Structure formats: structure tokens, C-alpha cells
Amino acid sequence: MEYVKLNNGVKMPELGLGTFLLSPADAENAVYNALKSGYRLIDTGNAYHNERAVGRGIKKSGVKREDIFLESKLWPTVYTKSAAIDEMLERLDTPYVDLLLLHQPAGDYIEGYKMMEKAVKV
Numbered sequence: 001m002e003y004v005k006l007n008n009g010v011k012m013p014e015l016g017l018g019t020f021l022l023s024p025a026d027a028e029n030a031v032y033n034a035l036k037s038g039y040r041l042i043d044t045g046n047a048y049h050n051e052r053a054v055g056r057g058i059k060k061s062g063v064k065r066e067d068i069f070l071e072s073k074l075w076p077t078v079y080t081k082s083a084a085i086d087e088m089l090e091r092l093d094t095p096y097v098d099l100l101l102l103h104q105p106a107g108d109y110i111e112g113y114k115m116m117e118k119a120v121k122v
Contacts, residue, residue, distance in 0.1 A: 001040060010098065012069050016041025024053035031057025035068065045073035045103055046088055055093035071099040079112025085119045 003011040017034040019027045019042070027050035031042055035058065044054045051072065058068060072092065078084040079102065089095065100119070102112050 001038070006099075012099065013039075013041040015039065016043055016069070016071075018043045019050050019054055020045070020048055022048070022050055022053075024050045028053040028057040028060070032060045035061035035063045040067060041069040041071065043071045044092075045075070045101075046078065046084075046091070047073070047075040047103060051088065051091035052093070055091065059093065065094060069098045070094065070096075071101070072097050073101045073103040074112060074116075075103050076107035076109065076112075079115070080108050082115070085115065 002014040004014055005011055017030060017039050019030065022030055027044070027048075031054050034042070040063075042054060042058065044051050054070075058065070058070070070092065072088055074084055074088065081087075085100070088100075089097070100116055102109050102116070
């Protein structure tokens with residue numbers, strides 16, 4: 001597996017599975033099969049409506065969470081919601097994500113970025 005080193009020193013796999021447009025059932029199965037096949041990067045977003053299924057696929061795979069690079073995104077309508085990140089983590093059934101993005105620079109994205117800064121644990 002090839003990796004890219006991010007600015008904070010974290011290594012991110014170059015190859016991963018995106019779950020956009022996958023139904024929850026398909027997302028769960030795709031994540032499970034991708035992880036069983038050696039993939040270690042999984043991408044989702046709250047706008048995809050499949051985060052719970054992604055979390056189930058991760059758990060079902062038996063791959064240790066620390067061996068998976070999990071990426072998600074926040075949609076503009078939740079940027080300023082104080083519980084947005086905690087709710088995302090609950091849906092994914094994980095204590096952390098490795099990369100969190102603002103889905104697009106719309107709405108109050110500056111406040112959304114500030115909320116992400118507060119959520120970062122070094």
C-alpha cells in the first residue's frame with residue numbers, strides 16, 4: 001500500500017473506497033469487502049446517508065480501527081451545529097475519524113472550520 005504524508009505527519013493511503021451514492025446495504029457490504037481485500041482508506045460523508053452502514057462494515061470486517069484511515073465530511077447545513085461532529089462519530093460508531101472535511105465552502109464555513117479545530121485531538 002502506498003501512502004501520502006499529510007501536513008500533520010499522518011500517513012493516508014493513496015487508494016481507498018468512496019461510498020458516495022451507495023445505499024446503506026451496499027455501503028456496508030462494500031466497506032466490509034474492501035477492508036477484507038486490503039483497502040485501508042474509507043471515505044463517507046453525512047450527506048451520503050450511509051455513515052451508520054459504513055460503521056457496521058468496519059466492525060464486521062474485524063480490521064482494527066487503528067489500521068483504517070476513515071474520512072468523512074460535514075454538509076453545510078450542519079457546520080454550525082454544536083453536536084455535528086459528535087453525532088457523526090456516533091453514526092460511524094467510532095471515537096474518531098482520521099480526516100474530516102467541510103463538504104463545500106458554503107454557509108458559515110468559517111464557523112464550521114472553527115468547530116473542527118476544537119474537535120482535533122493531538
